[in-house]
Amino acid sequence: MTDSNKNREHEAMDKLLNIMAELREKCPWDKKQTLESLRYLTIEETYELSDAILDNNLSEIKKELGDILLHIVFYAQIGKEQNAFDFTDVVENLCKKLIMRHPHVFGEVQVADAEEVKTNWEKIKLQEGRKSVLEGVPTSLPAMVKAYRIQEKVKGVNFDWDNSQQVLEKIKEEIEEFEQEAQAENAEKMEAEFGDILFSLINYARFHNINPEDALEKTNRKFIDRFKKMETLIEKNGKSLTQMTLAEMDLFWEEAKKLTIQ
Numbered sequence: 001m002t003d004s005n006k007n008r009e010h011e012a013m014d015k016l017l018n019i020m021a022e023l024r025e026k027c028p029w030d031k032k033q034t035l036e037s038l039r040y041l042t043i044e045e046t047y048e049l050s051d052a053i054l055d056n057n058l059s060e061i062k063k064e065l066g067d068i069l070l071h072i073v074f075y076a077q078i079g080k081e082q083n084a085f086d087f088t089d090v091v092e093n094l095c096k097k098l099i100m101r102h103p104h105v106f107g108e109v110q111v112a113d114a115e116e117v118k119t120n121w122e123k124i125k126l127q128e129g130r131k132s133v134l135e136g137v138p139t140s141l142p143a144m145v146k147a148y149r150i151q152e153k154v155k156g157v158n159f160d161w162d163n164s165q166q167v168l169e170k171i172k173e174e175i176e177e178f179e180q181e182a183q184a185e186n187a188e189k190m191e192a193e194f195g196d197i198l199f200s201l202i203n204y205a206r207f208h209n210i211n212p213e214d215a216l217e218k219t220n221r222k223f224i225d226r227f228k229k230m231e232t233l234i235e236k237n238g239k240s241l242t243q244m245t246l247a248e249m250d251l252f253w254e255e256a257k258k259l260t261i262q
Contacts, residue, residue, distance in 0.1 A: 017087055020073045024081070035078055042071045054217060100124065122156030133157055144213050147202045155206075164207035171200045229256040 023030040045067045052060035076087035101124050103109035111117050133153050161167050178193035205212040230252045234241055
């Protein structure tokens with residue numbers, strides 16, 4: 001990186017931090033915000049970034065990254081006002097963690113591939129004082145994302161299936177168990193077995209390098225697109241969706257599939 005680019009980055013960061021400090025001093029809305037009040041807004045911004053990434057919209061990604069950075073400096077400013085931490089503390093702590101957890105880059109450790117890096121990462125975190133490999137999984141994560149992260153983390157300490165065929169057999173076993181409980185009409189056990197099916201499916205996706213959250217969201221979007229096109233076709237034919245049979249709707253659904261994204 002050239003000196004001019006470094007200076008530009010430093011100036012931009014200093015400007016942002018100064019703007020944030022001034023907003024906290026002079027803007028009524030910014031002055032009243034707390035760590036707690038910002039929390040749900042940060043979650044919303046993260047989902048907006050996720051949408052931009054799924055859309056592969058680089059312009060929106062840049063915008064949403066800026067919004068998330070705003071939240072980071074906002075939290076840091078509040079921390080500074082409470083004499084707890086400031087932006088420099090946040091960055092220095094991050095730098096220290098990155099160096100510690102990448103001994104293959106900043107130390108003498110040798111690794112063969114990215115999977116070995118992930119394995120070392122989990123071992124290092126345990127050395128840092130964590131009592132469980134799963135300690136770092138946020139409680140409030142959406143269930144599917146949480147399941148995926150749980151499976152990734154335990155894989156880091158080699159608690160994993162040997163191959164995807166074993167997982168596929170487990171899925172079949174879980175479906176059979178669900179069907180048995182369904183026949184017995186045991187609602188509580190049906191729910192438990194259904195959860196096991198989902199957990200196994202997520203494991204299967206992971207073995208094939210598929211992120212299940214991304215896959216499901218793309219399917220959601222595809223379904224929405226097709227359904228809206230079906231509604232348009234039905235309206236153009238002078239019919240009412242609420243007065244049609246499923247068989248009639250299926251005909252328009254098939255037409256919509258020809259027009260929609262794959």
